[in-house]
Amino acid sequence: MAYDKxxxxxxxxxxxxxxxxDTDQIIPARFLKATERVGFGDNLFRDWRYxxxxxxxxxxxxxxxxxxxxxxxxxxxxxxxxxxxxAAWAVYDYGFRCVVSSFFADIFRGNCLNIGVLPVQVSADFxxxxxxxxxxxxxxxxxxxxxxQKITLLSxxxxxxxxxxxxxxxxxxxxxxxxxYLLNIKKDIETFAENTPL
Amino acid sequence: MSATKTLFDKVWDSHVVHKIQDGPDVLFxxxxxxxxxxxxxxxxGIKNRNIPVMHPxxxxxxxxxxxxxxxxxxxxxxxxxxxxxxxxxENANEYGISYWGLGHAKNGIVHVVGPEYGITQPGATxxxxxxxxxxxxxxxxxxxxxxxxxxxxxxxxxxxxxPKPKRMRININGKMSKGVTPKDVALFIISQLTTSGATGYxxxxxxxxxxxxxxxxxxxxxxxxxxxxxxxxxIAPDEKTFEYVKDREFTPKGADWDKAMSYWETLYTDEDAxxxxxxxxxxxxxxxxxxxxxxxxxGMGISNDIPMANAVQGGATTYQKSLKYMDFNEGDSMMGKSxxxxxxxxxxxxxxxxxxxxxxxxKGRKKAANxxxxxxxxSHKVESAIKEEGILDIxxxxxxxxxxxxxxxxxxxxxxxxxxxxxxxxxxxxxxxxRQGPGSRTLLASPLVAAAAAVTGKxxxxxxxxxxLV
Numbered sequence: 233m234a235y236d237k238x239x240x241x242x243x244x245x246x247x248x249x250x251x252x253x254d255t256d257q258i259i260p261a262r263f264l265k266a267t268e269r270v271g272f273g274d275n276l277f278r279d280w281r282y283x284x285x286x287x288x289x290x291x292x293x294x295x296x297x298x299x300x301x302x303x304x305x306x307x308x309x310x311x312x313x314x315x316x317x318x319a320a321w322a323v324y325d326y327g328f329r330c331v332v333s334s335f336f337a338d339i340f341r342g343n344c345l346n347i348g349v350l351p352v353q354v355s356a357d358f359x360x361x362x363x364x365x366x367x368x369x370x371x372x373x374x375x376x377x378x379x380x381q382k383i384t385l386l387s388x389x390x391x392x393x394x395x396x397x398x399x400x401x402x403x404x405x406x407x408x409x410x411x412x413y414l415l416n417i418k419k420d421i422e423t424f425a426e427n428t429p430l
Numbered sequence: 431m432s433a434t435k436t437l438f439d440k441v442w443d444s445h446v447v448h449k450i451q452d453g454p455d456v457l458f459x460x461x462x463x464x465x466x467x468x469x470x471x472x473x474x475g476i477k478n479r480n481i482p483v484m485h486p487x488x489x490x491x492x493x494x495x496x497x498x499x500x501x502x503x504x505x506x507x508x509x510x511x512x513x514x515x516x517x518x519x520e521n522a523n524e525y526g527i528s529y530w531g532l533g534h535a536k537n538g539i540v541h542v543v544g545p546e547y548g549i550t551q552p553g554a555t556x557x558x559x560x561x562x563x564x565x566x567x568x569x570x571x572x573x574x575x576x577x578x579x580x581x582x583x584x585x586x587x588x589x590x591x592x593p594k595p596k597r598m599r600i601n602i603n604g605k606m607s608k609g610v611t612p613k614d615v616a617l618f619i620i621s622q623l624t625t626s627g628a629t630g631y632x633x634x635x636x637x638x639x640x641x642x643x644x645x646x647x648x649x650x651x652x653x654x655x656x657x658x659x660x661x662x663x664x665i666a667p668d669e670k671t672f673e674y675v676k677d678r679e680f681t682p683k684g685a686d687w688d689k690a691m692s693y694w695e696t697l698y699t700d701e702d703a704x705x706x707x708x709x710x711x712x713x714x715x716x717x718x719x720x721x722x723x724x725x726x727x728x729g730m731g732i733s734n735d736i737p738m739a740n741a742v743q744g745g746a747t748t749y750q751k752s753l754k755y756m757d758f759n760e761g762d763s764m765m766g767k768s769x770x771x772x773x774x775x776x777x778x779x780x781x782x783x784x785x786x787x788x789x790x791x792x793k794g795r796k797k798a799a800n801x802x803x804x805x806x807x808x809s810h811k812v813e814s815a816i817k818e819e820g821i822l823d824i825x826x827x828x829x830x831x832x833x834x835x836x837x838x839x840x841x842x843x844x845x846x847x848x849x850x851x852x853x854x855x856x857x858x859x860x861x862x863x864x865r866q867g868p869g870s871r872t873l874l875a876s877p878l879v880a881a882a883a884a885v886t887g888k889x890x891x892x893x894x895x896x897x898x899l900v
Contacts, residue, residue, distance in 0.1 A: 251748040252625055252725050256862040261841040265496065265510035267470035267517050279864045284850060307748065309626040312659065312725070313862060314841075315561040316468065317577035338629055338661055339561060342592075343577035397593065399453025410579070411479070414456065414587040417448055421458070421589055424447045425485065429693045430460045430554050 235348035237407040241330055241376040242386070244301035247366045248293055253306050254313035255340060259322040261314075272318055273325030294326075298370040305332045305362050311340025320344045330376050332383065334359040345400050346410065352376060352383050358392045361385060378404055434700035436597050437666050438632050441572045441697065445555045447589055454591040460554040462584045463540045464491040464527070466518040467843070468559030472581035473521040485588045486526040490549055491518055493531045494539045495560075496843035499806050499833035502532055511844065525585075538809020538835045541565040541777035545649065546811050548678025552667040552694040557584060562777045562859060564655040567664035568648035569671055570697045572632070574662040595661045596706040598631040599699070602639040604713030609893040611787060612647035613779055613857065613876035615639060616654040617719035617729045622711065624743055625727040629659030631707065634699060639713040640665050645674040646783045653778045654859055657726040666698045718892055720764050721861050721874040724752040728861075732879065732891050736762045755863055756871050757851075764873070764889045771854035772803040772884040773866070774877055775833075776840040779857035780808025782815045784877040789824045791881035791895050797829035798887030804846055805830055806838040828885070842867045855883040 263275040280292050288295045304323060310333035311319060320343040323331060330350045341351045354362070365372045365387055373386040378401060384391035396404070403409065414421070435443070448456040462485075469491070476483065483489060496511040506512040515532060522529035530536040536543060541562055544550040552570040557563060561575035580590050600619060606612075620627075633655055640648060648665050655663030672694065675681050682690045717731040730737070736753070738760045739746040753759065774780075774788050785807065797803055805825065807813040813835055816822050822832055839846040840858035842865070848854045850869025857880050861872035875883075878892035885895070 249747075250751065251745050254725065254860075254862045256841075256860065256865050260864055260868070261495075261843045262868075264467050264843065265508075265514055267514060268474065269471050279868055284868055307745070309629070309659070312625050313561065313860060315559060315563075315575035315577055317471075317559075317579060320577070335626060335629070337626070337659060338595075339575055339577060343579065346577060346579035397453050399450050410591045411475075411583055411586050414583060414589055414591070415481070417456065418587065421447055421456075421484075421587055424458050425588060428445075428458060428460065429690065430551055 235407050235409065238329065238348060238350055238378055238404045240378070241302060242373055243303050244371060245303040245305045245332070245362065245366050245374050246293055246299045246301055247363050248304065248306045249363045251307040252309045252312055255311060255316050255319040256313055258311065258319040259316065264316060264318050269321055271325070272322040273327065276322040276326040302327060302329045303332060303374055303376070304328045304330070305359070305366065308333065308335045308356070310336050312337040315339045317343040317347070320347050320349055324349050332359070332362065345404070348404065348407070350376065350378065350404060352394045354383060354392050354394060358390070361390060434703045436699045436703040436705065437570060437634055437664060437697055438572065438597055439703070441553050441555065441570070442594060445572070454593045456589050457555060457592055459557050459584050459588055459590055460488060461549055461556040462489045463544055463549070463556070463558035463563070464489060464518070464581065465495055465540050465558070465560065466493050466514040467495040468578050469521065469581055470514060470517045471578050472585055475582040476586050479586070481586055483525040483527065483585045488588060489527045489585070490544070491522045491527050491529045492537060492540050492543055493518055495837045495841065497532050497836040498844050499804070499836050499838045499846055502834045506532070535810055538811065539777045539780060539837055541653065542780055542808030542812065545569070545645070546678070546809060548675055548681035551675060551681060551690070552671060553697050557590060561656040562653050564660070564662040565649050565653040565777055567652035567655065567662050568645060569675065570664055570667035570694070572662060572664065575656065595632040596630055597634070598628055598660070598707040598709070599634045599636055599705045601637040601708070601710040602713040603637045604639060605642065606639060607714060607717065609718045609878055609891070609896055610716055611876040611878060612643050612650040614716055614719040615713065616651045617721065617726065617874060618716045619711070620654060620658045620726050621719070621729040623658040623727070625657060625725045626659040628655070631660050633660045633663040635663055635665050636699070637713070641668070644783060645670060646781045649781070650778055654726070657859060667694055718876060718879055720879060720889065722756065722758055722764055724755055724861055724863050726859065726861060726874060728752065729874065732764060732889070736760055736764070765891065767853070767889045769801065769855050769873070769883050769888060770852040771848050772801055772880050773806070773839045773854055773856040773858060774880050775804065775806030775808065775838050776858035777808065777837070778859045779877050780806060780812065782812050784857060785812070785816050785821050786819070787877040788881040789821045791878055791892055792828040792830065792885050793824045795828055795885040797884055800887045801884050803830050803884050804833060804839050806833045807835050809835050839866050841865060855880050855889070
């Protein structure tokens with residue numbers, strides 16, 4: 233399934249300065265029971281957003297009107313834990329198109345890339361600058377330029393470059409997906425399969 | 431010609447179909463395991479593309495994540511769970527995939543039944559939409575968890591696109607001390623590395639402590655690789671491995687066995703092979719472990735005190751938030767803390783040796799009145815062994831009941847939920863906030879520590895209850 237193209241994203245950001253945010257927080261297991269990819273945004277950070285009686289936890293960042301935008305900024309080791317792609321779906325479905333952190337868990341990062349959410353890894357210093365700037369002024373905008381692999385804090389003009397391999401970058405820029413690529417080399421795969429020992 | 435290679439390199443490189451310049455490798459997958467939670471959207475994907483499953487004979491479906499652990503003969507009450515289970519069965523039937531659903535004699539947790547029936551083999555590439563797929567690395571396989579988009583990729587093309595991880599080796603020599611189990615060894619490693627210490631790496635476990643472990647012990651260690659961020663973990667196959675694998679339903683027989691063995695015997699790290707990172711620990715210093723926080727890296731020897739915030743890696747804010755959730759304080763001892771629930775089970779510790787260990791402590795004792803205990807075998811095969819070996823009698827005598835197989839309270843997708851605020855000693859793999867039910871608090875530990883807690887009603891050093899056995 234092809235997904236949205238990603239080139240330049242300019243948006244305010246939602247800061248979540250907590251480390252080791254795991255996928256059970258991003259979307260608790262009890263909300264993984266859908267059989268289609270719909271509605272996961274409602275349960276993004278469910279137990280941090282809502283009390284057990286379903287009233288809002290007013291102090292959680294997603295419940296503060298002053299914070300909004302298409303960029304989620306999280307602390308170090310964002311997305312650790314389970315392989316549930318539902319976590320990436322929930323991030324996307326809520327309206328985020330980019331997650332910024334100083335470090336991502338592997339599987340979560342891969343899942344994001346596979347559905348068109350761009351994970352942007354920055355230095356710990358730059359991450360702190362983003363947290364400070366957005367918390368001081370929630371209207372602060374970030375610009376993510378995928379072609380140039382650059383993230384800029386527009387209020388100060390400070391920027392940093394980020395890594396992404398050429399293959400995935402091209403996929404994101406064009407909305408391509410891996411299965412199209414794999415189906416294109418199906419003959420090679422079939423030949424390989426005939427010669428596997430197991 | 432070829433340079434020296436690590437075990438990981440040997441298996442990975444022999445499965446690369448195609449290399450992409452500045453991109454991932456296209457990796458051929460030998461075994462694809464599928465369960466009800468992470469597969470429906472993937473099946474929907476191939477349906478929408480109108481393409482078949484490329485290798486249904488390499489694909490194995492089992493229901494485990496949200497199955498009930500009592501009254502499995504009755505219809506599943508939760509309509510959403512029932513729907514997912516029905517979808518898995520329909521998809522398996524439509525695409526010609528073997529399906530071990532609820533009630534099937536071979537049903538159980540995907541990472542328990544895979545090895546039991548010989549689906550798991552040395553030198554294979556194994557994936558599943560579940561991060562604890564790393565379990566199968568115990569056999570010298572490259573096994574790792576994948577997302578649903580990747581499940582769809584494997585269904586469609588039997589391949590996955592992955593950048594090759596870096597190589598790490600963790601060496602531990604020495605013997606396991608009294609009361610120490612493979613679970614403690616794994617929790618010790620994670621406490622040293624933190625939950626992100628191995629991110630980007632594939633780990634090989636080497637040294638005496640792992641060589642001495644049973645296959646089930648190795649599975650427990652490899653299972654927890656993901657909890658330090660590693661893509662997976664593996665242990666070179668040896669005679670123990672081959673002995674375990676031999677004559678299981680899906681393992682090669684006759685001439686095919688000999689052919690497989692000639693490949694499997696090449697699966698070790700060459701003497702001069704280079705790792706990107708290498709760590710060494712002294713195994714004799716490891717004691718029974720327990721966690722006190724909200725990630726598996728927040729663990730310590732059971733007799734220690736909870737570290738002060740300024741003594742741990744990472745930010746103090748996150749650390750204190752975690753202790754606040756647990757309702758613990760810096761400097762607290764864990765010993766003697768009153769507990770409410772005990773969970774024995776999961777893909778980490780739901781095998782027969784785990785039940786034997788648990789039974790060794792509770793034998794001749796009684797379950798504490800304040801404890802609710804959920805003892806959940808990893809599969810029907812484990813359940814049968816519990817009965818055949820007389821373990822069920824010991825458990826029953828001590829006031830415990832045995833439930834039916836499944837993932838159960840490890841992630842609480844079924845009704846096995848620890849209530850808010852309650853404290854559970856669990857042999858599972860994650861102590862994240864709310865993992866075992868909204869508001870639940872989890873202490874990860876070995877089956878021995880779980881058993882000691884179950885009979886005393888509080889956190890107890892199992893060595894105190896093992897004295898008479900020496």
